[in-house]
Amino acid sequence: MAVNIREVKEAGISQRAVDYIYNVIDPEQKKSVIEDETFKDTINAIKATDSVPKNAIEITRADNNSISQIENGKGKTFVLRGNLNFGRTLNIPSDTTIYVDGTITRNGNHSADSYDDENTGNSVDAVFRVDDKSNVKLIGVNNAKLRSNQRGTGVYIEGSDNVEVRGFDIGNVWEGVVSHWGNSDVKILNNYIHDTGKRAIWSLGSERTQAAHNFIENAGGDGFDWDAYSTGSLAYENVVVGWRRWAGFVEEGAQNSYFAKNIGVMAEFEYKHPDPNKIPDKGYTMGWADNGTTAKISRLTQNNYFIGNSMFKPSSYNRKASGGGYFAKRNQKGKGQTYFWGNTGNVGFANNGNGNIPDTNENPKDTWYKANIEPTVAPGQSTLDKFEALFPTVPGSVPGNNGGQTPTNPKPPTGSNPMVIQAEDMQLGGEYRVEKIGAASGGEVISLRGGNNNDSGTASFNFTGGTGIYNVKINYFDENDGVAQLKLNKGNQQLTSFKLDKQLGSPAANQQTMTSMEIKNVSISSGDRFQIEGIEQGSPQTAEHARVDSVEFIRTATNPKPLKPVFLEAEDMQLGGEYRVEKIGAASGGEVISLRGGNNNDSGTASFDFTGSTGTYDLKINYFDENDGVGQLKIDQGSDRLISFQLNKDLGSPLANEQTMTSMEISDIFVSKGDNFRIEGIEQGLLNTAEHVRIDSIQFIPTDSSSTLI
DSSP states (O other), X not given: OOOOHHHHHHTTOOHHHHHIIIXXXXXXXXXXXXXXXXXXXXXXXXXXXXXXXXXXXXXXXXXXXXXXXXXXXXXXXXXXXXXXXXXXXXXXXXXXXXXXXXXXXXXXXXXXXXXXXXXXGGGOOEEEEEXXXXXXXXXXXXXXXXXXXXXXXXEEEESOEEEEEESOEEEEESOSEEEESSOEEEEEESOEEEEESSOSEEEESXXXXXXXXXXXXXXSSOSEEEOTTXXXXXXXSOEEEEESSEEEEEOTTOBSOEEXXXXXXXXXXXXXOSSGGGSOOOSOOEEEEEEOOOTTOOSOOBOEEEESOEEEOOTTOOOTTOOOSEEEEOOTTOOOOEEEESOEESSOBOOSSSOSSOOTTOOTTXXXXXXXXXXXXXXXXXXXXXXXXXXXXSOOOOOTTTTTOOOOOOOOOBSSSSEEEEGGGSEEEETOEEEEOTTSTTSEEEEOTTSOTTOEEEEEEEOOSOSEEEEEEEEEEOOSSOOEEEEEEETXXXXXXXXXXXXXXXXXXXXXXXEEEEEEEEEEOTTOEEEEEEEOBSOTTTOBOOOEEEEEEEEOSSOOOOOOOEEEEGGGSEEEETOEEEEOTTSTTSEEEEOTTSOTTOEEEEEEEOOSOSEEEEXXXXXXXXXXXXXXXXXXETTEEEEEEEEOOOXXXXXXXXXXXXXXXXXXXXXXXXXXXEEEEEOBSOTTTOBOOOEEEEEEEEOTTOOSOO
């Protein structure tokens, strides 16, 4: 099942990357990427979030007192809330857990004068620094943001053991996460790292740096760099879209490293660097590679593995020397064995003139020295199985009632139809706790009883059943006391919100007050994230504790009524700015909306409310693209930008006719009845050569599996 645009946006991935993956790269590459297990697992992992435990010390001010609390808080758990700028790097002590729910900014002073100008050591500029410490966790809640001015790193770790960085959106930084000399057991999980001046993830001289389910976009250097003297580094199920050197690089002197089941998609985005003119273009973009040892390094590069990775170069991508998804270079001092098993894509293997097989003369430029190449992952399947067990897609939120320990995943639904998830097996947050109730299906419920009045809590889980259409049934208790509230969300979509105010004849949680709420015809994909929110209400004697027993997923026997296509002429939309109606014979209704007739470089808007049935559609905009200026179109759904693209096709005519009629399609858009859409057109060109951004119509085409649904 392909990952749709809505799911990628729910993970917080940029519109730039969404446009590129779904609308720019070649159709067969797009299909390969969005249907790949790695892409799905990474998006689901980033969408998931942790809950802050009750005992966390809350920091809401960026002052000296807060800095002192954190830096002297060994053994404590903190949550940093809001938009905070501490004015310097925060040094994290041992045995400390830091949750972030908001944005932390550190505008650094790193010179960034050259590509090799490292932001390391005692003078490092970073948001967080972990130096000579152990047992540290840095956890982002709701994709918390770490930001800089490109002169500071997100997280810098040196000489430390057992450090975890999880769940952040790290952007506009010099480097994302750095594991620099003397570290062991650093885990970098479920992060969105983008727009770096240099590397996204870098490990130098460290043991067992592990990175899984990270989405890397627009790295100024490497996506991953397993650098010199690193041992046991692992990159598993990560996605890299756009970089300027290597998607993933094993450097000289690195040993026993792995790149397994990663996806790379070559892309040329704006280079994010504080002074781009200081950094010469490397002139190439490569994929997954292993570099032999040079004269300056005393340790041999050896026993590095590349298993089941994919590398794609879109036909529109023309960056200089962007070839060779994989290679293993000998260099002056040689190298040990490298293993390439079951790697795929359309880039292929590097060939620099020495051939794509080992050179019998041991030429130091040989790109396939001691390379073991197999067409399938079979030799490494047991290794992939081990990695899958080590890195579940959603490692589990940290609930508020278990001392901050990460629980196991929720138990899978039982039975085939209905599938049932007991509420006590979900990941709990806020004030929800388990309470024993004899009338409950498993003898237990989740409840807000026992804390303050008017508490709230959450219960989350990932759907592990098959993709399809379900009726979703919440089983809960509604006693004759206060009026609590329950909400159910699927990702960012609220499925229902209702009050617990039935009169069922008893103030106790028993068989008499057990009841349910059912939501029909919900489209669910395997891996979708669900969250129940309970809100308590009432006095100590009469509080309604929002007790939930279970959630059932009842697959519908027959699919609901199929969706119908929706077609809308542009001239029937609500026009604004300089858009006006123009008669064009080749248009579907003989008319278009156009910016022709006003000033050059005008702009206009066309808006409408969607009147079709709620569901998933492919959106197709039909327009004219003449051989003249370069116009621009933007399409918004509510406050979300769906796409922005230029009208610059070469269709062989300067006129709006059948030859220059064309279209742009956006796949898998979830649309609710009543959603507002807005098209913005921007004209560009001289008086006689302007591109007038003529729009004919817009179509909503139901996807193959679409039905009328929630």
